[in-house]
Amino acid sequence: MNQQARALEKATASAAEPHFPLLADALPQIVWTASPDGEIEYFNKRWFDYTGISFEDAQGSGWQSALHPDDLQIYLDRWNKSLRTGENCEVEFRLRSASDASYHWQLSRAQAWEKNGQVTKWFGTITDVDLIVCRDLAERKQEEVFRTGQSQVLEMIARSEPLESVLARLMLLIEAQAEEMLCSILLLSDDGGHVRHGAAPSLPADYVKAVDGAPIGPKNGSCGTAMYLAKPVIVTDIFTNPLWEDYRGLAKASGLRACWSTPIFSGSGKVLGSFAMYYRQPQRPSGSEAKLTEVATHIAGIAIEHQRAEDELRRTQGQLAHVARVTTMGELTASIAHEVNQPLGAIVGNADICLDWLAGEHPDLWKIAEALEDISRDGHRASEVIRRIRGLAKKQLPQKITLDINEVAREAQELVNHEANMRGVTLLTEFAAELPAVSGDRVQLQQVLLNLLMNGMDAMSTTERQQRRLTIGTTRKGGQALVAVCDCGVGIEQAQADQVFKAFHSTKSGGMGMGLAISRSIIEAHGGRLWLEANSGPGVTFKFTLPSSTTEAHS
Structure with missing residues (x-):
């Protein structure tokens, strides 16, 4: 029992004695007594000094005016319960200072x-x-802000925002939890032998540039060594620690004096990179950094693995898209041959004519x-056809450029013209003028259009020949x-x-069921949407939207 409690116990035991007020006034707390039914009988001097309310004004419910309005009912509920049961009463409230x-x-x-x-x-x-309460409230608020910040970073990961942006946001969040701390994340290179820049929003740019690409090893600073050993490396003074021998000058020029680095692991235990805390003076861990390190390495690991999974998914989708393009080209062999043979035939014809004219006595040079000129034009035409075919057949990473979607649609139409003639399909176009330019990969968008055009022709294989009409059209829809x-x-x-867009679902015998699934993934990767609508008459209409290049650049 502390001195104040003993003094209060002595005071309560001697309340009837004359020296009770002297003992009560000696305490730094407000002391009061009340009758069995709760009527105030006594306040010590501290009450009057603090609240400015006299004993007369405090009678009845007068003392209640000193309590914060939001806390008064809470206190009264607890106090009235104690009056009924005789139990001790303990409650926190805000009191107004005079x-x-x-x-x-x-x-x-209160005690009975x-x-x-x-x-x-x-x-x-x-x-x-x-x-104490304000400190607790501040700590709870800071913890709530910290949790909210973590949620925001995880939402960025779920939205597939760029890895560097995610990691930079995470580092700023960690830095905000402690003064004078600078944070960074380095990634382990694909070859497993070097560090790559991840995020370091507060470190000097020259330092960040210098360490990017540095090797890992048993004596390569804090981060390179932590990745190499797969365990934390704590350097309390860079100027004296041998691990920093090769980087001491760089750290000194950057104003860095201490660095604690912790490896970032994947779910399977593989080292993905490292998280580091830097200080501008020699610094030893106090223990409070453990939670920050745990949060940083955990979320960073999620972000890095998510990015790698997305990269692998894109590579797989690219391979599937390439297979689908080659498959479609196989179906268009006759059309491709026709598109190439037509200009070549014109070239041969014009060349023969030129030879005949040159064999005459007075050739007409004009x-x-x-x-x-016709030969040159047809040669370029044949070359352009071959270029498009090579583009479709080539396996390459998507390259987004600003495109005129009408031009892309015309090129796809030209590739299927001959196929449509052979199948007795009439190709119609309804291209709108002044469409917004779009940002996209020409080959991938042509692949989508070729797939939709070929599907449309397949769907009309049992339709009366004179009714086989396939229309490709464009229009503006808002800013798309x-x-x-x-x-x-x-x-x-x-x-x-919706079933037709699922992988391996096919309405055609012998079909892979991948064309529409791949087409939808391509359009969604371009920020658009692909769907189908039943026509009021026979057939269906496949539609897709693409955002304007200005909208995509802004987003």
Whole structure:
């Protein structure tokens, strides 16, 4: 029992004695007594000094005016319960100070004095705990802000925002939890032998650039050594630690004096990189950094693995898209041959004519020049066809550029013209003028259009020949470009509308069922949407949207 409690116990035991007020006034707390039914009988001098309320004004419910309005009912509920049961009462509330009319947190305790099993008096104290409560509130608020920040970083990961942006946001969040701390994340290179820049928003740019690409090893600073050993490396003074021998000058020039590095692991235990805390003076861990390190390495590991999984997914999707393009080209062999043979045939014809004219006694050079111009034009045409075919057949990473979607649609139409003629399909175009430019990969968008056009022709294989019409059109939809491919085929039941976009679902015998699934993934990767609608008459219309290049650049 502390001195104040012993003094209060002595005071309560001698309440009837004349020296009780002297003992109560000696305490730094507010001391009060009340009758068995809760009527205030006594306040010590501290009450009057703190609240400015006289004993007369405090009578009845007058003392309640000193309590914060939001806390009054909470206190009264607890106090009335104690009056009914005789149990001790302990509750926190805010009390107004007469000096500046501000409210401060207090801890009120009340204890019943009993005689023969009956409460004869209540004794209580009110202790100022404002500093403690405010500190606890500040810590809880800071913890809440920290948790909110973690959630925001995880949301960035879920939205597949760039890894560097995610890691930079994470580092700023960690730095905000401790003064004078600078944080960084380095990634382990694909070859497992070097460090790569991840994020270091507060470190000097020259330092960040210098360590990017540095080797890992048993004596390569804190981060390179931590990755190499796969365990934390704590360097309290860079200027004296041998691990920093090769980087001491760089650290000194950057104003860095201590560095603690912890490896970042994947779920399978593989080292992905390292998280580091830097200080500008020699520094030893205090123990409070453990939680920050755990949060940083855990979330960073999630972000890095998520990015690698997405990269692998894109590579797989690219390979599938390439297979689908080659498959489509196999179906278009006759059309491709026709598109190439047509200009080549014109070239041969014009060349033969030129030879005949040159064999004459007086060749017409102007006519020969015109024929040569035709040969040159047809040669470029054949070259352009071959270039497009090579682009479709080539396995390469997507390259987004600003495109005119009408031009992309015309090129796809030209590749299927001959195929449509052979199948008795009439190709119609309804291209809108002044469409917004889009940002996209020409080859991938042509692949989508070729797939939709070929599907449309397949859907009309049992349709009467004179009714086989396939329309490709474009229009503006808000700030987006909309492309539609409409057939007059057998159509699709509404229940099957979403099924056709699932992988390995095919309505054609011998079909892989990947074309539409790949097409949808391509359009969604371009920030658009692909869907189908049943026509009011026969057939269906496949539609997809693409955001304008200005909208995508802004986002």
